[in-house]
Amino acid sequence: MAMKKRKNTVKNSKRRTVKKAKKTKKTAVKKEKKIIIDTNKLLRLEEARKYVIDVAGEKGLEVFEFLIAKGEMEENLLAKKLKFEKANAIRKFLYRLYNKNLVSYRKIRKNNKAWYTYFWSANPEKLVFIIREMYEEEIKQTKKSMELNKAEDFYVCDICNRRYDINEALQNDFRCKNDGGVLTHIESGKVLEDKQSRIDFLNKKLNELKQLVK
Ligand SMILES: [Zn+2]
Numbered sequence: 001m002a003m004k005k006r007k008n009t010v011k012n013s014k015r016r017t018v019k020k021a022k023k024t025k026k027t028a029v030k031k032e033k034k035i036i037i038d039t040n041k042l043l044r045l046e047e048a049r050k051y052v053i054d055v056a057g058e059k060g061l062e063v064f065e066f067l068i069a070k071g072e073m074e075e076n077l078l079a080k081k082l083k084f085e086k087a088n089a090i091r092k093f094l095y096r097l098y099n100k101n102l103v104s105y106r107k108i109r110k111n112n113k114a115w116y117t118y119f120w121s122a123n124p125e126k127l128v129f130i131i132r133e134m135y136e137e138e139i140k141q142t143k144k145s146m147e148l149n150k151a152e153d154f155y156v157c158d159i160c161n162r163r164y165d166i167n168e169a170l171q172n173d174f175r176c177k178n179d180g181g182v183l184t185h186i187e188s189g190k191v192l193e194d195k196q197s198r199i200d201f202l203n204k205k206l207n208e209l210k211q212l213v214k
Pocket residue numbers: 157158159160161162176177178179180181
């Protein structure tokens with residue numbers, strides 16, 4: 001429906017198209033925030049934990065999990081609860097998480113004081129999105145390499161290792177043109193089978209991920 005709307009706007013004026021496009025984007029972001037995630041299950045997913053640890057370390061995962069459990073929290077209180085010596089020490093982890101959009105903050109100036117108070121919250125839906133993209137990308141790459149493998153179904157000479165495609169091998173009665181060596185069929189079937197089961201596995205994972213989102 002959004003597409004239809006945008007098309008109509010193109011007819012009217014270009015400037016309005018830009019405005020509309022921006023508006024659509026904003027709405028999409030808002031919608032994303034309303035998503036409810038089964039965070040208990042999410043945090044039990046090995047890939048999800050591994051991703052957060054890669055981004056912000058074990059301590060970063062601890063911060064992320066704590067924010068998910070407790071909801072938005074003021075920075076100093078968060079540091080205290082997680083037994084960081086100073087609020088500064090926790091910032092390193094918060095910023096790493098923030099760089100990947102896994103957390104966000106609000107800053108508030110209280111009673112006209114010179115400094116801001118920061119309130120942090122976790123974005124578990126972003127983690128779901130990232131993991132989903134990882135799975136989808138691997139599926140795409142695996143499918144691509146399966147296509148290549150199909151094309152590479154070949155025969156090879158026992159002696160000189162020269163490669164032949166099926167037609168060439170047939171023409172030469174499965175003997176090498178150079179040295180008469182026997183041409184052996186290289187099984188790409190097994191490779192393809194393995195790749196297919198990886199795709200099946202990833203699709204299963206994707207389904208599990210979808211079930212986390214309500
Ligand atoms: Zn040969």
